[in-house]
Amino acid sequence: MARLEELHPSLRKWVEGYSWRKAEFAQVAQAPDPAAARLALISSAGFVLPDMTPFRKWRLGGDDSFRRLPSSLDSSTLINTHRSEAFDHEALDRDPELGLPLSLLKELQEEGLLGSLHETVYSFMGSITRPGRLVRSRAPELAAELRGADVDLALLVPV
Numbered sequence: 001m002a003r004l005e006e007l008h009p010s011l012r013k014w015v016e017g018y019s020w021r022k023a024e025f026a027q028v029a030q031a032p033d034p035a036a037a038r039l040a041l042i043s044s045a046g047f048v049l050p051d052m053t054p055f056r057k058w059r060l061g062g063d064d065s066f067r068r069l070p071s072s073l074d075s076s077t078l079i080n081t082h083r084s085e086a087f088d089h090e091a092l093d094r095d096p097e098l099g100l101p102l103s104l105l106k107e108l109q110e111e112g113l114l115g116s117l118h119e120t121v122y123s124f125m126g127s128i129t130r131p132g133r134l135v136r137s138r139a140p141e142l143a144a145e146l147r148g149a150d151v152d153l154a155l156l157v158p159v
Helices: 009-017 090-094 102-110 132-148
Strands: 038-043 066-070 120-124 153-157
Touching: 038 102, 120 132
Parallel strands: 038 120, 038 153
Antiparallel strands: 066 120
16 A cells, blocks of 8 residues: 555545545454355455456446456456556556455365355455445445355455
């Protein structure tokens, strides 16, 4: 992540004037043992597969939609459609596993440290500056889907 002084002046001015929100989190019961858990991977890297509609980079407030990707995908086929100019995309383009660490999770599963990986990976667009739509509609939609799939844990990889 860039430091404030490294940002382009127009982006720095926007960040300094942004109305940040405070999130309230509910208490969670005892977390399950990862070695016996079913885990879902969620990334805000804005990845899509070649046959998918890209995220809408210029939607006011950010694109709050998400894409369902198979966990069996070849990470070299991922396309980075993240809209933020606040970081250098070169490393993410070169190694998509930085934003979607499927190989690492599969290794953990093979080593018995992770029970199973949900067959669907979820890709969101990062840099959602107006998260209201996301909080009101997309987050509950995804939560219901994960509950229905008997997912015990979710790993969010923020980008």
